[in-house]
Amino acid sequence: MPEGTEQRRSYRKGVERRQQILDHAIGLFAERGVDGASLRSVGDSIGVSHAALRHYFSSRDELLVEVYREHEQRTQDGEVPPDRGAVEGMARSADRNRVVPGLVQLYSTLTSDALQDRHPLTREFIRERFARVRDELAAKIAEGQRAGRIAADVDAADAASLVIAASDGLQVQWLLEPGAVDVRRSLELLERLLPSGDGEGGG
Amino acid sequence: MPEGTEQRRSYRKGVERRQQILDHAIGLFAERGVDGASLRSVGDSIGVSHAALRHYFSSRDELLVEVYREHEQRTQDGEVPPDRGAVEGMARSADRNRVVPGLVQLYSTLTSDALQDRHPLTREFIRERFARVRDELAAKIAEGQRAGRIAADVDAADAASLVIAASDGLQVQWLLEPGAVDVRRSLELLERLLPSGDGEGGG
Numbered sequence: 001m002p003e004g005t006e007q008r009r010s011y012r013k014g015v016e017r018r019q020q021i022l023d024h025a026i027g028l029f030a031e032r033g034v035d036g037a038s039l040r041s042v043g044d045s046i047g048v049s050h051a052a053l054r055h056y057f058s059s060r061d062e063l064l065v066e067v068y069r070e071h072e073q074r075t076q077d078g079e080v081p082p083d084r085g086a087v088e089g090m091a092r093s094a095d096r097n098r099v100v101p102g103l104v105q106l107y108s109t110l111t112s113d114a115l116q117d118r119h120p121l122t123r124e125f126i127r128e129r130f131a132r133v134r135d136e137l138a139a140k141i142a143e144g145q146r147a148g149r150i151a152a153d154v155d156a157a158d159a160a161s162l163v164i165a166a167s168d169g170l171q172v173q174w175l176l177e178p179g180a181v182d183v184r185r186s187l188e189l190l191e192r193l194l195p196s197g198d199g200e201g202g203g
Numbered sequence: 204m205p206e207g208t209e210q211r212r213s214y215r216k217g218v219e220r221r222q223q224i225l226d227h228a229i230g231l232f233a234e235r236g237v238d239g240a241s242l243r244s245v246g247d248s249i250g251v252s253h254a255a256l257r258h259y260f261s262s263r264d265e266l267l268v269e270v271y272r273e274h275e276q277r278t279q280d281g282e283v284p285p286d287r288g289a290v291e292g293m294a295r296s297a298d299r300n301r302v303v304p305g306l307v308q309l310y311s312t313l314t315s316d317a318l319q320d321r322h323p324l325t326r327e328f329i330r331e332r333f334a335r336v337r338d339e340l341a342a343k344i345a346e347g348q349r350a351g352r353i354a355a356d357v358d359a360a361d362a363a364s365l366v367i368a369a370s371d372g373l374q375v376q377w378l379l380e381p382g383a384v385d386v387r388r389s390l391e392l393l394e395r396l397l398p399s400g401d402g403e404g405g406g
Contacts, residue, residue, distance in 0.1 A: 035319045105318045112315030115308045115378050116238045127379050134376075134383070154392060162389040165372025166365055173337075173364055175318050176330050180337070186365040189357060193396055 018056045021048055022070045026103070029067060033102040034109050039063060061113065065125045068110055071103055085149075085196025086140040086160065087187060090167040094183045097171060104171050111168070134160045141194060149197045159194055166190060221259045224251055228270045229306070236305040237312050242266060264316065268328045271313055274306050288352075288399025289343040289363065290390060293370040297386045300374060307374050314371070337363045344397060352400045362397055369393060 024046035029037070032045075039060045043053040057063040075096055084092070097104045113119040114126035137160035144150035150159075166187060174181040227249035232240070235248075242263045246256040260266040278299055287295070300307045316322040317329035340363035347353035369390060377384040 033319065035321055108315045108318050111375055112311045115311050115375065116236065118238055123379070130376055130379060131383065151395075155388065157383075158385065158389045159392055161373060161376055161384050162369055162392055165376060165389070166369045167372070168375070169368025169370070169372040170364060172314055172318065172371070173333055173368060176326070176333060180334065180360075181364050182361065185358065186361040186368070189362055189365055189396060192354075193392060 014056075017052075021046065021053065021056055022067060024048070025063065025067045026071050029106050030100040030102045033105040034064065035105075037064070059121070061119055061121045064106060064110060064113075065122055068103070068106055069125070071100075071106075085144060085191070085194065086137045086163050087190045087194050088196045089137075089140070090163055091184050091187045094167055094171060094187065098174075098183070101175055104175055107168075108172055108175075130164065133164055136160075137163055144194065144197060147197060149195045150193075154193070163187075163190060163194070217259075220255075224249065224256065224259055225270060225273045227251070228266065229274050232270060232309050233303040233305045236308045237267065240267070262324070264322055264324045267309060267313060267316075268325055271306070271309055272328070274303075274309075288347060288394070288397065289340040289366050290393045290397050291399045292340075292343070293366055294387050294390045297370055297374060297390065301377075301386075304378055307378055310371075311375055311378075333367065336367055339363075340366055347397065347400060350400060352398045353396075357396070366390075366393060366397070 025042055028042065028045050037060065039053055039057065040050050042048075042060075042063060043050045053063070057066060075093075110122050111126055114123040116123075134157065138156040141150060141154070141156040141159050145152055145154070145156065167183070170181060170183040170186050174183050228245055231245065231248050240263065242256055242260065243253050245251075245263075245266060246253045256266070260269060278296075313325050314329055317326040319326075337360065341359040344353060344357070344359040344362050348355055348357070348359065370386070373384060373386040373389050377386050
């Protein structure tokens with residue numbers, strides 16, 4: 001079946017090409033941030049024609065979302081590691097972000113776009129992401145409550161929202177004034193409220 | 204000195220006109236958000252010519268910053284009220300914001316713009332705002348430490364950054380999923396860490 005082989009080969013090449021573009025875009029955003037990025041300017045910067053870019057990403061929003069999704073998939077093996085508490089997991093994620101301020105800026109752009117009606121795809125991505133991370137953290141916190149580390153009268157869902165919010169907000173303040181804000185130290189104050197257990201959290 | 208009188212009258216009229224424009228823009232943003240707002244579209248919406256708008260605000264960024272500054276000045280009499288703790292002050296501010304989601308969205312846009320090089324005026328405004336609010340909250344927290352309500356080994360500056368971050372981040376999550384996030388309840392968890400004293404904080 002040479003035709004089927006040909007199709008598979010073409011499909012595989014397409015997947016590889018899309019992946020290459022994401023690689024380049026992650027590098028570009030990590031280095032320079034997302035400042036005024038249009039599909040065209042991203043294409044120019046990574047040496048891909050506008051038409052080729054449009055073949056894989058139908059809009060600027062789709063490209064930004066896919067770049068961030070790819071970045072997170074690569075790094076989030078440890079996002080909320082099973083052996084860490086909710087706060088320590090977020091603090092480690094923030095530690096990793098310190099070296100790629102451009103991607104923290106991309107996340108902030110996505111979050112801000114998500115609040116505006118004309119970015120429905122971004123809104124869906126960010127909304128689902130918040131819901132997923134809230135669920136993961138709430139499960140961690142409930143686990144800590146069952147283990148007797150975290151006060152039973154803390155609402156796990158409220159606390160999960162709080163930890164995410166603190167982490168997001170601290171990274172924004174840090175980007176603007178790196179010398180005035182220490183993301184990890186501020187986040188670790190939440191360990192007093194939501195201890196990780198086993199002495200793994202805390203500084 | 205009729206000439207001086209004339210100048211004063213003209214100046215006063217200018218101040219009034221600028222104020223009227225800010226009034227209208229606050230109303231517009233509160234109602235519809237800042238979605239894709241350009242100087243021209245704002246002018247169209249509030250019935251002011253582009254030229255007149257440009258006379259008072261030299262750019263879209265300046266208009267957005269001045270609208271937010273004006274909004275805050277009008278509402279912040281109570282931002283960090285002297286008789287409340289740091290957390291309760293922020294919770295009250297968030298309560299007020301609930302009724303003007305468009306202005307929370309404007310704040311998020313300003314914060315995201317501030318991270319990008321091409322918005323220097325916005326960056327300066329947001330940076331100064333963070334620095335000022337951090338100082339105010341850190342002073343409150345230090346006061347709580349002197350009064351023996353807050354643990355002496357909490358770093359007041361770290362805690363101030365945390366409270367602001369939590370408040371900012373929670374409002375974003377709430378805007379995206381009002382049913383899933385309760386800003387005040389989540390923020391009040393921080394009362395356990397940073398008690399307001401006199402039973403004024405907490406729910």
